[in-house]
Amino acid sequence: MRLFVSHDDMEWRRFKNGDVKALEGIYRSHIKSLINYGLRVTPDLNLVKDSIQDLFMELWRNRENLADTDQPKYYLFRALRNKLSRAATRQSFISEAEMQLSSNDLLTNPIELEILAREQEIQTRKTLQQLLDKLPRRQQEVIYLRFYHNFPYEIIASTMNMNYQSVLNLVQRALKTLRQAYFPATSPDPGKKV
Numbered sequence: 001m002r003l004f005v006s007h008d009d010m011e012w013r014r015f016k017n018g019d020v021k022a023l024e025g026i027y028r029s030h031i032k033s034l035i036n037y038g039l040r041v042t043p044d045l046n047l048v049k050d051s052i053q054d055l056f057m058e059l060w061r062n063r064e065n066l067a068d069t070d071q072p073k074y075y076l077f078r079a080l081r082n083k084l085s086r087a088a089t090r091q092s093f094i095s096e097a098e099m100q101l102s103s104n105d106l107l108t109n110p111i112e113l114e115i116l117a118r119e120q121e122i123q124t125r126k127t128l129q130q131l132l133d134k135l136p137r138r139q140q141e142v143i144y145l146r147f148y149h150n151f152p153y154e155i156i157a158s159t160m161n162m163n164y165q166s167v168l169n170l171v172q173r174a175l176k177t178l179r180q181a182y183f184p185a186t187s188p189d190p191g192k193k194v
Contacts, residue, residue, distance in 0.1 A: 009070040016063045023063075027056055030076055033149065037077055040144045041084045051083045074151070078159045085161075131181045139174035146171055 014022035038048030069075050145151045157167045
């Protein structure tokens with residue numbers, strides 16, 4: 001039995017009991033992250049917006065049959081991904097377009113840093129974004145969920161309809177690719193004696 005009930009948990013319960021203001025609160029709390037996540041699944045902004053709208057309408061219609069959750073964000077991400085996947089299947093929507101990671105998602109430097117350090121950080125971010133953009137779509141998605149939303153691997157596996165080990169493998173492959181691209185191994189000079 002939990003002693004602490006989170007704000008999200010209370011709002012979810014109020015929404016399930018028919019409080020439309022609670023649904024609005026859930027929507028306002030999660031809309032930005034839902035749009036950002038949806039754009040990692042598909043670059044079609046209109047499809048993402050329509051899917052989110054449909055999702056919240058379905059939530060309202062089916063509220064009495066929904067399970068209790070103290071993590072509505074995980075529930076919403078999973079439901080949105082399923083909705084986008086179904087829409088993609090219906091439309092035969094297959095896109096290899098690279099996802100753009102918003103600079104708003106990246107950490108900002110403290111004001112106290114020297115200008116040189118700021119410039120270096122900007123260059124590092126730019127390079128990282130370019131490297132992330134080159135990853136396959138599913139690797140970008142798993143990196144986004146793990147490192148930008150701090151989702152546990154179990155939740156990522158559930159959200160992406162993958163098993164736990166596959167998610168770990170996908171993260172490791174993505175990180176290895178990023179490391180190799182960011183810190184390329186210097187190839188030895190063939191004429192140089194070791």
